């Protein structure tokens with residue numbers, strides 16, 4: 289008996305052979321990578337140095353706490369503004385650089401030697417650390433923390449990893465970088481572009497992207513450009529009393545503060561307590577100082593209140609004393625703050641009661657808050673109730 293043949297199925301189209309793609313053209317070559325790399329390197333260097341400055345101003349080790357200077361008054365504002373601006377500018381630079389070099393992902397064979405394998409591993413660390421730093425920093429500026437770890441220590445640790453990986457990368461690539469650093473270097477013969485966009489167009493496009501993201505965000509701390517602040521999470525003018533608020537009283541668990549029951553307690557050799565009326569009756573001073581938030585916005589304001597050094601002196605503190613300040617806030621990382629002697633003794637450092645001529649709003653720390661020069665915003669403690677001479 290004959291078995292009937294199964295009907296013929298139509299043939300599947302043949303899959304293309306799995307060959308690594310080939311890349312030609314000057315936008316993926318070493319000269320383009322070098323051109324972008326030096327700008328990216330410069331942005332990372334500025335970001336790292338300003339980040340370290342910011343970190344040690346916010347978390348000084350014991351030996352540093354009393355020697356940190358309270359001047360220049362705008363110091364922290366400048367370093368923090370540069371940190372966030374250089375980090376934002378690095379994002380388009382990193383994306384362009386990754387695009388320029390991504391053909392190397394398809395290198396065949398993927399590893400030629402132990403040395404080559406180590407080199408690729410170091411690039412993997414470099415790329416991962418750079419992506420992590422820029423995006424965790426960007427998300428921090430919008431106060432979005434979609435991760436289980438705490439931002440500051442991890443961002444700080446990966447910064448060292450990133451800088452180490454950058455230094456290693458520059459060392460490994462040094463011969464190539466040197467060969468392609470300047471247009472006149474040997475080996476970078478400028479051929480007329482055969483097809484496609486040329487290098488200059490790419491670099492101009494990247495420069496325009498960097499300019500655009502900078503211009504539309506830098507006004508959050510560099511207020512002369514605040515009109516162009518379209519993309520930053522904060523606008524320096526938006527908030528009660530023309531000043532942004534990072535943590536509202538509601539978020540800090542404070543529904544209100546009773547002026548009848550509130551007291552300022554100052555602990556020292558001669559501890560004492562003051563009611564709000566008594567505090568208001570002390571000599572008042574007005575200073576112009578910025579709040580410079582670690583999340584990237586800064587805004588200057590006029591603050592009126594009592595000098596911290598006068599309050600400490602009254603408690604019998606010796607000149608050069610440091611102080612611990614405690615907020616009414618029940619919990620939260622910024623409830624207790626310590627201030628080195630340079631800040632505590634600075635005539636500009638106030639326990640402020642008024643902001644831009646008005647009594648502090650509850651969100652700005654009513655009835656009393658710290659304002660000090662050259663300090664991170666997180667240490668400008670709001671809703672102060674106690675000060676302890678240290």
Ligand SMILES: Nc1nc2c(c(=O)[nH]1)N[C@H]1C(S)=C(S)[C@@H](COP(=O)(O)O)O[C@H]1N2
Pocket residue numbers: 531532533534535540579580581582615616617620622623651652653665666667668669670671
């Ligand atoms: N007690 C207390 N003080 C605080 C905070 C806080 O969470 N709790 N936030 C700080 C932060 S992060 C900043 S940037 C400034 C902002 O001050 P402002 O809200 O008055 O602008 O307050 C600081 N003072």
Ligand SMILES: [Mo]
Pocket residue numbers: 534580581582583665666
């Ligand atoms: Mo802040």
